[in-house]
Amino acid sequence: MRRSFLGDNFLLNSEMASLLYHDYAKVMPIIDYHNHLPPQQIAEDHQFENITQAWLYGDHYKWRAMRTLGVEESYITGTKSDKEKFDQWAATVPYTLRNPLYHWTHLELQRYFDINTFLNSSTADYIYEESSRFLQERSHSVLGLLKNRKVEVVCTTDDPTDDLAHHQKFANTGGSLKMFPSFRPDKFILIESDHFLPFIHKLNDVCDTEIKSYTDLLVALQKRAHFFKDLGCRAADHGLEYISQVEYSEQELDRILEIKLSGGQLSFEQVEKFKSAIIYDLGLMYHKLGWVQQFHLGALRNNNPRALRNMGPDTGWDSIGDWSQARTLSKLLARLDNEDKLTKTVIYNLNPADNEVIATMIGNFNDGSIKGKIQFGSGWWFLDQKDGMEKQINALSNMGLLSCFIGMLTDSRSFLSFPRHEYFRRILCNIFGSEIEKGELPNDIEWTGKIIQDICYNNVKHFLGV
Numbered sequence: 001m002r003r004s005f006l007g008d009n010f011l012l013n014s015e016m017a018s019l020l021y022h023d024y025a026k027v028m029p030i031i032d033y034h035n036h037l038p039p040q041q042i043a044e045d046h047q048f049e050n051i052t053q054a055w056l057y058g059d060h061y062k063w064r065a066m067r068t069l070g071v072e073e074s075y076i077t078g079t080k081s082d083k084e085k086f087d088q089w090a091a092t093v094p095y096t097l098r099n100p101l102y103h104w105t106h107l108e109l110q111r112y113f114d115i116n117t118f119l120n121s122s123t124a125d126y127i128y129e130e131s132s133r134f135l136q137e138r139s140h141s142v143l144g145l146l147k148n149r150k151v152e153v154v155c156t157t158d159d160p161t162d163d164l165a166h167h168q169k170f171a172n173t174g175g176s177l178k179m180f181p182s183f184r185p186d187k188f189i190l191i192e193s194d195h196f197l198p199f200i201h202k203l204n205d206v207c208d209t210e211i212k213s214y215t216d217l218l219v220a221l222q223k224r225a226h227f228f229k230d231l232g233c234r235a236a237d238h239g240l241e242y243i244s245q246v247e248y249s250e251q252e253l254d255r256i257l258e259i260k261l262s263g264g265q266l267s268f269e270q271v272e273k274f275k276s277a278i279i280y281d282l283g284l285m286y287h288k289l290g291w292v293q294q295f296h297l298g299a300l301r302n303n304n305p306r307a308l309r310n311m312g313p314d315t316g317w318d319s320i321g322d323w324s325q326a327r328t329l330s331k332l333l334a335r336l337d338n339e340d341k342l343t344k345t346v347i348y349n350l351n352p353a354d355n356e357v358i359a360t361m362i363g364n365f366n367d368g369s370i371k372g373k374i375q376f377g378s379g380w381w382f383l384d385q386k387d388g389m390e391k392q393i394n395a396l397s398n399m400g401l402l403s404c405f406i407g408m409l410t411d412s413r414s415f416l417s418f419p420r421h422e423y424f425r426r427i428l429c430n431i432f433g434s435e436i437e438k439g440e441l442p443n444d445i446e447w448t449g450k451i452i453q454d455i456c457y458n459n460v461k462h463f464l465g466v
Contacts, residue, residue, distance in 0.1 A: 006106055006116075011386070011426040016445070017433025024449035025425040028457040030418060031153040033464060034182065034237060034294065034409045039156050041415075042179055043166035046142045050132040052082035054145075055108075056089055058413040060316030065101055066092050067316070077311055083128060090124035100385035100423075107419040112140070112148060142415055146177055149418035153178045153466050157237055160185050160224040161199075161206045167231050178466060183228050183236040183291070185221060189278050191260055192271045200261070212261070214253040218281055225285060234464050235292040236282070242297060242323040244275035245331035253277050283336045287343040292464065296380060297325055298350035320350050320382055326357050333365050333374075344370070344463065346406070348377035352388065355395040363400055372404030372459060380411060384420065389427050403451045406460040425456055 003009065012018045040046075048054040056062055063076050066088060074080050075088040096102045109115040113131045117123050134140045146154070158164065158181040170179050187199040200211055207220045225233075246269075256270045266274075286293045300321035302308045307317045329347070336342035342365060349358050362374040376396050379388035396402050408424035410417045432448055435441040441448065 006103075006110060011423070012430050012433065014430070014433045014437045016436040016443075017426075017430040019445060020433050020449055020452055021426055021429040023445075024452050025429050025456050026422075028425075028453055029150040029152045030421050031457060031460050031464065031466060032151060032410050032418070032421075033153070033155045033235065033406070033460055034157065034411055035154060035417075036157050036411070036413045037154055037415065038413070039158070039164075039166035039170070039179065039181075041142050042146075042154070042156075042177075043170040044142075047138075047140075048135045048142075050082050050086075051128055051135060052086045052089075054135055054416055055414065056085055060314065061101060062089060062092075063316040065096055065099065069095055077315060086128050087121070087124050090119050090127070091121045093119045103386075103423065104417075104420065107423065108416045111419050111422070112145065112416060143175070143177065145415045146418070149421070151177065151418060153180065153464075155180050155182050155235060155464075157182050157184050158228070159187065160221060160228075161202050163206075164228065164231050171231065178232070180232040180234055180466075181228050182294075183225055183233055184238070185236070185282065186238055186240065188217065188221060189238070189240070189275055189282075191256070191274045192266060196260060197263075212258075214250070214257050214277070217257065217278075218285075221282070222285055225289060229289055229291075233291070234466070235294060236286050237294040237296065238279070239296040239299060240279075241299065241321055242325055243279060243295065243328045243332050244272045245280075245328040245335070246272045246276050248273035248277050279332060280335055283332065283343065284339070284341050287336070287341040290343070292344045292346060294346045294348070294377070295329075296348045296350070296377075297329070298323060298354065299381070322351055322353070325349065325351075325354050326361065329361060330364065333361075337365050337367070342374075344373050344375075346375040346377045348380040350381055350383065352383060352391060355391055356399060359395040359399040372401070372406065372463065375404075375406055375463075376400065378405075378408050378424070384411065386423075386427055389424055390431065393428065393431060403454060404459060405455050406463050407455045407457070421456075425452075428452060428455060 009018050012021055066076050069092050071088050071092065075085050093102065093105055105119055109119065109127065113134045115127055115130060117127060119127055138144065156179065160183060164181055167179060167181050187195065190196060203220050204210055207223050209216065209220055211217050211220055252273055256266060256274045259266055283293060298321045299318055301318045302313055303319060304317040307315065333342060347358050347362065349355065358376045362376050365374045367373065378384065379392045383392065393402060396405060408421050410420050429452060432441065432452065436443055436448065
């Protein structure tokens with residue numbers, strides 16, 4: 001029998017799946033432990049003027065779809081009005097069938113605005129006006145949107161040189177929502193970048209120092225890390241193509257940095273030595289601080305030079321890379337573990353071919369010290385859709401313990417993205433429910449419900465210590 005679209009049992013294909021979701025998963029709050037939400041908008045409880053501002057600004061998923069359909073850039077990142085941009089997105093939505101954007105779009109309209117109408121050109125005016133009306137009400141301020149989805153914790157992604165003024169301001173409000181910074185020092189790892197020197201100069205200014213040696217750089221980053229810790233930081237994050245791990249000496253590191261600081265050119269070997277050293281030394285620092293380290297591996301960024309020139313990075317021109325990940329990742333984790341300095345770690349792969357690589361890698365370093373010390377991260381970026389989530393869940397189930405998994409995160413810049421937690425939870429419950437129905441798992445709803453609640457909330461709460 002045909003079922004209604006986005007009904008109560010959306011993605012739940014058995015009675016058991018429905019029971020697990022509605023009685024166990026749905027009721028759990030959200031800890032969004034990695035995202036790119038703007039801290040200023042949270043601290044100021046920002047009010048969006050319209051749906052375009054809340055939905056389309058900064059959302060490269062939607063931008064890529066619109067470009068594929070032939071929409072001019074002026075309607076995407078250009079100077080057209082917010083209403084004109086929304087109309088183009090509305091016209092695009094019907095063509096996104098079988099892309100997760102179709103599900104997410106209508107889930108978000110339902111959950112935040114109680115709009116059950118399909119978005120298309122003929123409904124664009126009504127949906128724009130109705131959703132924008134909601135967004136101008138206090139109940140739909142930024143904090144209202146987060147409360148709507150029962151969000152308890154958000155961990156933003158922050159530059160080491162950030163003054164964290166918005167985090168400080170928000171911490172002083174004493175509200176129930178917690179916002180913690182995360183330490184993202186990639187700018188000081190990618191020494192081959194043309195932007196490395198300006199970042200060093202900014203770090204000099206913030207730390208009131210002059211970085212002349214590799215040790216100076218580490219000391220400056222440690223100073224900033226302690227500043228972050230004082231404001232509740234619990235995690236660091238790295239977005240890298242792959243982990244570098246080659247042999248080097250301390251003298252070589254000073255020489256490599258000296259060449260870079262003087263404007264010289266570095267060889268590939270020198271770049272690899274520097275990256276190998278700093279990712280290891282940062283790992284030692286994270287262990288001392290008691291932080292979680294996160295590695296997002298495998299993105300091939302800025303593929304379109306013309307677009308990068310015109311629009312800058314993070315505007316929708318990245319894709320999946322195909323670097324070998326296993327050996328050098330293993331080397332780094334083994335070096336840290338050999339010194340008994342391997343901190344809690346989450347590893348995300350962008351290439352689905354690496355699912356089983358990561359699922360088995362984590363077992364090499366789960367040493368019994370804590371539950372789920374090394375984590376295979378949730379399906380990331382291009383993989384945070386139904387098929388990608390199912391494959392990640394199945395790989396982890398087959399080769400590790402799904403019961404120890406810390407679950408979903410948005411990795412988003414949008415305050416309307418939190419139904420993705422619901423999406424994940426429905427998929428998770430459907431997998432368990434289906435296997436109970438088929439007799440592949442025992443019909444123990446109470447125990448299975450506990451496992452699901454752990455994955456949705458309890459595990460990450462313990463993992464982060466929030």
